[in-house]
Amino acid sequence: MRREVPAIVLAFVGLVMIAETFLNIPAVASLSRDIKNWGIIIGGFALALGSANLARFHAVRIARKNKEWYNSVALLASMAVFALAGVTIGPKAASYSFYYNNFLAPMNTTLQGMTVFFVGSAAYRAFTVRNSEAAILLLTALIVILSSIPLGEQLWSQIPVISKWIQDVPNLSGQRGIIITSAVGSMAIGLRVLLGLERAHFGGE
Amino acid sequence: MSAQFGVYMAGIVTIALYSYLIGDNALFKFAEHLYVGSAAGHAITMGYINIRDLGWTPLVSKGQLSMLIPLILGLCLYSRFTTKYIWVSRYAIAVTIGIGTGVSLRGMPSAQILSQLQASMVIKNVNDFLAILGTIGVILYFLFIYGQNPVTKGFSRIGRWVMMITFGVGFGTSTFSMVARGTGAVTAILRMFGLVK
Amino acid sequence: MTQFMEKLQNIDRRILFVLIFLAMAYPLVKPFTLPMAITQEVMSLYDFIEKLGPNDIVIVAPDYSPAYAPTVGGACEAIFVHLMRRGAKVVFASFERDGPMMAENVIASATPAGKKYGVDYVNMGFRAGGEGAVASALQDFPTAFPKDFQGTPVKDLPIVQNLKSAKDISLGILFSTGGYAGGGWVRQLVQPYGKPFAACVTGMMGPAHIPYYQAKQLIGLVVDMKGGAEYETLIKRPSGSLAGMGAQTLAQLLIVLYMIIANVTYFTLKKERVRTR
Numbered sequence: 226m227r228r229e230v231p232a233i234v235l236a237f238v239g240l241v242m243i244a245e246t247f248l249n250i251p252a253v254a255s256l257s258r259d260i261k262n263w264g265i266i267i268g269g270f271a272l273a274l275g276s277a278n279l280a281r282f283h284a285v286r287i288a289r290k291n292k293e294w295y296n297s298v299a300l301l302a303s304m305a306v307f308a309l310a311g312v313t314i315g316p317k318a319a320s321y322s323f324y325y326n327n328f329l330a331p332m333n334t335t336l337q338g339m340t341v342f343f344v345g346s347a348a349y350r351a352f353t354v355r356n357s358e359a360a361i362l363l364l365t366a367l368i369v370i371l372s373s374i375p376l377g378e379q380l381w382s383q384i385p386v387i388s389k390w391i392q393d394v395p396n397l398s399g400q401r402g403i404i405i406t407s408a409v410g411s412m413a414i415g416l417r418v419l420l421g422l423e424r425a426h427f428g429g430e
Numbered sequence: 431m432s433a434q435f436g437v438y439m440a441g442i443v444t445i446a447l448y449s450y451l452i453g454d455n456a457l458f459k460f461a462e463h464l465y466v467g468s469a470a471g472h473a474i475t476m477g478y479i480n481i482r483d484l485g486w487t488p489l490v491s492k493g494q495l496s497m498l499i500p501l502i503l504g505l506c507l508y509s510r511f512t513t514k515y516i517w518v519s520r521y522a523i524a525v526t527i528g529i530g531t532g533v534s535l536r537g538m539p540s541a542q543i544l545s546q547l548q549a550s551m552v553i554k555n556v557n558d559f560l561a562i563l564g565t566i567g568v569i570l571y572f573l574f575i576y577g578q579n580p581v582t583k584g585f586s587r588i589g590r591w592v593m594m595i596t597f598g599v600g601f602g603t604s605t606f607s608m609v610a611r612g613t614g615a616v617t618a619i620l621r622m623f624g625l626v627k
Numbered sequence: 628m629t630q631f632m633e634k635l636q637n638i639d640r641r642i643l644f645v646l647i648f649l650a651m652a653y654p655l656v657k658p659f660t661l662p663m664a665i666t667q668e669v670m671s672l673y674d675f676i677e678k679l680g681p682n683d684i685v686i687v688a689p690d691y692s693p694a695y696a697p698t699v700g701g702a703c704e705a706i707f708v709h710l711m712r713r714g715a716k717v718v719f720a721s722f723e724r725d726g727p728m729m730a731e732n733v734i735a736s737a738t739p740a741g742k743k744y745g746v747d748y749v750n751m752g753f754r755a756g757g758e759g760a761v762a763s764a765l766q767d768f769p770t771a772f773p774k775d776f777q778g779t780p781v782k783d784l785p786i787v788q789n790l791k792s793a794k795d796i797s798l799g800i801l802f803s804t805g806g807y808a809g810g811g812w813v814r815q816l817v818q819p820y821g822k823p824f825a826a827c828v829t830g831m832m833g834p835a836h837i838p839y840y841q842a843k844q845l846i847g848l849v850v851d852m853k854g855g856a857e858y859e860t861l862i863k864r865p866s867g868s869l870a871g872m873g874a875q876t877l878a879q880l881l882i883v884l885y886m887i888i889a890n891v892t893y894f895t896l897k898k899e900r901v902r903t904r
Contacts, residue, residue, distance in 0.1 A: 227517040227520070228517075228520070230521075231520035231521055231523070231524040232524070234521060234524040234525065234528065235524035235525075235527055235528040235531075236528070237528070238524065238525050238528025238529055238532065239528040239529075239531045239532035239535070240532070241532065242528070242529060242531075242532025242533050242535075242536060243532050243535060243536045245536075246536040246537075246819065247536075257766075258763065258766055258767050258770070259496065260525070260529060261529060261533070261756075261759050261760070261762055261763035261766070262484060262500075262763055262767075262770060262771065263499060263500035263503070263525065264500075264525065264526055264529040264530075264756045264759040264760065264763070265480055265484055265754050265755055265756045265759070265760050265763060265771065266480060266481055266484050266485040266497075266500035266501065266504055267500055267503055267504045267507070267522050267525060267526055267756070268477075268480065268526070268754075268755030268756035268757070268759075268760065269476075269477040269478070269479075269480030269481040269484075269485075269504065269755045270477065270481065270504030270505065270507050270508075270522070271477070271504075271507060271522075271526070271755065272473045272474070272476055272477030272480075272724065272755055273473065273474045273477040273478070274507050274508065274510070275470065275473065276470035276471070276473050276474045276477075277508065277511075278511075279466070279467075279470050280470075281511065293456075293459065295460075296459055296460055296463040297463065299460055299463045299464050299467065300463040300464070300466055300467035300470075301467060302467065303463075303464045303465075303467030303468045303471060304467035304468070304470045304471040304474070305471065306468075306471060307467075307468050307470075307471025307472050307474070307475065308470075308471040308474040308475060308478075309471075310471075310475075311471065311472065311474065311475025311476075311478065311479075312474070312475060312478050315778070316472075316475055316476075316479075316727065316728065316776075317731070317776055317777050317778075322728070322731065323436060325472065325728055326436070326693075326728070326732070327435075327436035327437070327439045327440045328439055328440070328443060328468060329465070329468040329469060329472060329693070330440075330693035330696075330728075331439075331440035331441075331443050331444050331615070331618045331693075332443050332444075332447060332461065332464070332465035332468070333465065333469070333692055333693045333694045333725075334444075334611065334614040334615050334618070334693050334694045334696070334697075335443070335444045335447040335448060335614075335615040335618070336447060336462075336465065336694070337611050337692075337694030337695070338608075338611040338612040338613075338614055338615035338616075338694065339447070339448070339450065339451065339612075339615075340608050340611070340612075341605075341608040341609050341611065341612035341647060341651075341878070342451055342612070342643075342644045342647055342648075344605060344608055344882070345643055345644070345647045345881070345882055345885055346640045346643050346644070348605075348882050348885040348886045348889065349638075349640075349643055349885040349886075349888060349889050350636075350640075350889060351889070352885075352886050352889055352890075353889050353890050353893040353894075354890055354893075358590070358591075358594045361591065361594045361595060361598065362594045362595075362597055362598040362601065363598065363886065363890075364598070365594070365595050365598025365599055365602065366598040366599070366601040366602040366605075366886075367602070367883060367886065368602070369598065369599050369601075369602025369603060370602045370605060370606070370879050370882070370883055371879075371883065373602070373603070373606050373830075373853055373875075373879065374661075374872070374875055374876040374879050374880070375661030375662060375663050375872065375876060376661060376876050376880065378664070379661075385664065390557070391595060391599060392599060392834065392837060393557065393837070393841075394557050394560050394561050394564070395560075395561075395564055395592050395595040395596065396595060396596050396599040396834050396837065397561055397564075397837050397838055397841055398550075398560070398561040398562070398563070398564025398565040398567075398568060398592055399564060399568050399592045399593055399595060399596030400596060400834055400835050400837060400838050401546050401549075401550055401561075401565045401568075401838040402564070402565045402566075402567070402568025402569045402571075402572070402589065402592070403568065403596070403835070404542050404546055404810070404835070404838055405542065405543055405546055405547065405565075405569060406568070406569055406572040406573065408538045408539075408542035408543050409543065411534070411535075411538060412535060412538055412539070415531045415534065415535040415538075416535070418527065418531050419528075419531055419532075419535075426523060426527055427520045427523060427524075428510075428516065428520075451641065451644050452641065472724065472725075473724055476724040476727075476753050476755070477755065479752065479753070480753070480754060480755045483752075483773055483774050484754075484771075484773070487773075488773075526756075526759075529756070529759040530757060530758060530759055533758050533759050533762045533814075533815065534758055534807070534811070534814060536814075537813075537814025537815060537818050537819065538814060540818050541810070541813045541814045541817065541818040541844070542810060542813070542814070545818075545842050545844060546838055546842055548842070549838070549841055549842030549843070596834065599834045600831065600834055600835075603830035603831060603833050603834055603850070603851070604830055604831040605830075605879065605882055606830035606851055606852070606853065606875065606879065607698055607829040607830035607831050607851050609651065609874065609875050609878040609879060609882075610697045610698040610829075610830070610851055610852040610871060610875065611694055611695065611697060611698060612647070612651055612878070613651050613655065613697050613871050613874045613875075614693075614694065614696060614697040616648065616651045616652050616655060616874070617655060617697075619652075620652060620655055620656060625652075625655075625656045626655055626656060
């Protein structure tokens, strides 16, 4: 019953969402609207759930004085500062905004921005043509890269023309094929979830 | 807070994280933990605003008792921290996944299958014909239910080549995105040394 | 020759990193601009916005984090300026948790003089829940966003008085870096309401959105920093995206050079190994 009843709830909610589109019944539309708003509220709790899990994990590390536990102190301290500031003065406040833009944002930018160095290093060591398919992939990538910078057209005037054809014909057909087949696959999985045949998302007993 | 203090703070945390490029070190780990904590704190702030504005305020100031349902369901999510009552969280998960599955399923057949098929059936020139061949090839490449007769094999092979070109385009455009993101961090360091505004 | 090729192949990767850093840094310190062609996808969005006016409400969803500000943030600024110049009403509504802060940054750096918050533009904040939240907001906007990011109730915001649902908007624009992205908005805005929609996405996602543009489900597609630079060129307001194209040019050329060197060393050493066997 601990899995069956939630599965029935899931199926009911999903069917209300779908029924809203195909049935012109005000009561169904109203219920669907309300449930969607409930989803936003539950989503708010889910955002904090991840943070709570992180806090629990690192609190245990501090209590056990694990290796480099002082890093966990830093994590919890920065979490507490941002959470308390956000809840009390709000994210629109000048000081919250200041620390967001000059502390959190640069760190987010840097961690994401490091991939260019590793991709560059990988391009140097590993992007070699070992077979015909790799050759096609690399040649296409080179043409697209050169066409995306203004200098590409200066090097050879046909690069943008070839790149446009590649994006408008083979890339279009490949991406379209992916969109259609992934939509079919998603619908199959979605139907299995609604019918209760997939229950992995509920976790163990 | 002075703007200059902000510039120095941004530059210092950027350099601390960039130190990973030399090798894993204590400074990088410390900065990384600061980032993860800050991001988690910001997530709590945003979650709180959603709960307050859509759930708590309508319940308390307008007396909308129906808001008790999502508020209780949301709290049920935290039963995941226990082993005995973890099953309680499944109701919140059921509602969330039901919404997500329902809203995406209802739009998919028209938006992503029929519209795309309709658009691919317009043949005005050779390129459109080639695009249809490529699309059929890719679809057949992914659908394993067909037996391996010469026609499906041939189209699957076309699909494979088209996929290689597609991945090549994807790689080419993704390096563009990576460089763009890299410039953000580089700018923070240059700004700290007064080399850019 | 073989020894040289082996040394070249096994070069310390920190040297590669320094060269990439310099390739990005130099053009930022000494900016240079190069002529740029405008793509059809960006032009069509520009032409559409050129037809908008004071009676048009546009929902702008800045669903990106600070790391992606150099990629899609420049386009967000440029498009916001264009909409302001046309007199259209801009409603920022985000479904990514960093979105409201990104909207604040765009507003702070790009609002033209004479425009008033709450009348010409507004930041409604963030709603959790992914595609379900998008569907909710487009169905019943005041219920999904009862207050703006500052906490002002919708009844005190003139700009959203006539915004009840997606039926009241003239255009939806998404700035996205992943997740359900353009496909999700096509499902929730274009297909049920038939409203025009444009997407501004990162380079990685750009090719995946071309089928939607070709099927006329998108009225415009702005891809990454280059798309932003094209839009800045069109509105004659050079800013971050155009300034970053120099860094793009040098860094991309360096990566191309890396790939060429990788293959030259690989094939040279392979030939040498075959020859000595």
